Amino acid sequence: MSIRVIVAGASGRMGQEVVKMIGQHDHLILTGGVSRSQKGRDIGEALGLAPLGIDFAGSVQEALAKFDADVLVDFTTPQTVKENMELAIQAGVRPVVGTSGLSEQDLKELEELCRERGIGAIVAPNFAIGAVLMMVFAAQAAKYLPHVEIIESHHDRKLDAPSGTAIKTAELITKNRPEMKQGHPEEEEVLDGARGAYYQGFRIHSVRLPGLVAHQEVLFGGSGQLLTIRHDSLNRESFMPGVKLAIEKVMELDHLVYGLEKILDL
Structure with missing residues (x-):
């Protein structure tokens, strides 16, 4: 099964690694990226890769409206992550989040929103x-x-x-x-x-x-x-196997999971 992915914070250090990782797996398809500073530029060219024919959106809201996606991978900032997750969940897109800064109350509210919409989300403080x-x-x-x-x-x-x-x-x-x-x-x-x-x-x-x-x-x-x-x-490549696993596993969930250990066979 192919999984369509938008990467928020795709021009950042972690986001760039996610874009590269997606390109290495046939069942993962990059459909969009978000970067305020690179808005309108081809994602591949902006990241020093081959042109991908996909331009950066300037916000998560714009990306969700512009690109079809199953999963939103978020490596942005603590100030924007909760809003990004809310927008994704409301659009029926499953968030996979490595951005820290969510409070216990934030997680409770997001968990309730996931249950209302019947879709999964994974928040992991560390993907290694x-x-x-x-x-x-x-x-x-x-x-x-x-x-x-x-x-x-x-x-x-x-x-x-x-x-x-x-x-x-x-x-x-x-x-x-x-x-x-x-x-x-x-x-x-x-x-x-x-x-x-x-x-x-x-x-x-x-x-x-x-x-x-x-x-x-x-x-x-x-x-x-x-x-x-x-x-x-x-190096940041160390986080990519965990990100890949989360993208795959979140498609099977109908609730929010906090911590990668919850989806590992431990």
Whole structure:
């Protein structure tokens, strides 16, 4: 079965990789792309590829009206992702979203909209299969080593902190770990923020530097031992197998799924 795809944020770093990945699979068909800065240009030419005969739309609303599609892949910004998803769902197009920034309330509202329309959606903080395994393994480790901290590192163009991956990891950990404040009870930050963000009794630290892509380690401490579970994405191609899987799986869903682990055989 062929799956027609619109890519929102197609001129961005992740969006470009999605366009290339779609071109490598016969059953995936790129029918449109969204980029405000490249509106009206041929998608292939704008991305340094062979001409595709498809011009960029300037907005998701325009793309949904202009192009036939089954799936909208969204790698845009936290400020626009919810509206993009709402527009897609209302148009009967299934969103596959890697953009972070959706709140718990946002997800509840989008889940209800999916159920009303009877179509699926997948929101994944991280599409790298290895990163998903890292999160699942961390959740298991928390049953036995409840003293934990998360350190996530990304490129300096990332807009949100902590990352969606770190927040998702923390959420999974808390399902297996009762809330427990760690460290010395009289601990004091000499410099504000030195201990990182506080989440359910443990800390999340964010690093932003040029040269990084996406990296996370989860540290578990116990008496006389340290367990480190780490994942590194060294390039954006690492996310594409997960994006492909999500595009395929979302066609089978009639509800919203949050987290790639929900569609893996784990």
